[in-house]
Amino acid sequence: MDYYSSQISKLIEQFSRLPGIGPKSAQRLAFHLIHMPAEQVRELADTMVSARENVRYCKCCHTLTDQEICPICANSKRNHKTIMVVETTRDLAAYEKTGKYDGVYHVLHGAISPMLGVGPNDIKLKELIQRLQQEDVEEVIIATNSSLEGETTAMYISKLIKPTGIKVSRIASGVPVGGDLEYIDEVTLLRALDGRVEL
Numbered sequence: 001m002d003y004y005s006s007q008i009s010k011l012i013e014q015f016s017r018l019p020g021i022g023p024k025s026a027q028r029l030a031f032h033l034i035h036m037p038a039e040q041v042r043e044l045a046d047t048m049v050s051a052r053e054n055v056r057y058c059k060c061c062h063t064l065t066d067q068e069i070c071p072i073c074a075n076s077k078r079n080h081k082t083i084m085v086v087e088t089t090r091d092l093a094a095y096e097k098t099g100k101y102d103g104v105y106h107v108l109h110g111a112i113s114p115m116l117g118v119g120p121n122d123i124k125l126k127e128l129i130q131r132l133q134q135e136d137v138e139e140v141i142i143a144t145n146s147s148l149e150g151e152t153t154a155m156y157i158s159k160l161i162k163p164t165g166i167k168v169s170r171i172a173s174g175v176p177v178g179g180d181l182e183y184i185d186e187v188t189l190l191r192a193l194d195g196r197v198e199l
Helices: 006-016 023-035 038-054 089-098 125-134 148-164 186-194
Strands: 079-086 103-107 139-142 167-170
Touching: 006 023, 079 089, 079 125, 089 103, 103 125, 125 148, 139 148, 148 167
Parallel strands: 079 103, 079 139, 139 167
Antiparallel strands: none
């Protein structure tokens, strides 16, 4: 039984298609939107349409941008000899928030996952290799996730790049801050031990 008019139901249905939005959140968003001033709703709709039409891949690193080359790749103060390989633009943003990395990035837009039918040709690996052939790169930092897919992707990239003589490194992973050792899995503990640093 429908509690709302077809317009409200359709709006709730559209919101519920978004990732992480359940039925209650979709309902809350729909009612919030209906009570917003008409001009703000138009501005929101225009912004969404404009973003969908104008956002594309950076020609260099393949992150999402509304310019031909993203602000990071266009910045001459960045170290263009070091490339950090990440799975998504969100991962890039997470590293940028640290304010400690001054190199550039390469966004794969996924990870190798034979179980899901995602192979090396389905992510931006070919573009990475072309970039390494065209640019003077000294180090590639592989910063894929610590999942099975992320590890598989890291190993694959490492095997591709090592013969070129470019230094390949992998981000350390291990015990999270506030984590109790007794609850952490063996693989994470081993990675933490292997990635230890002198104090």
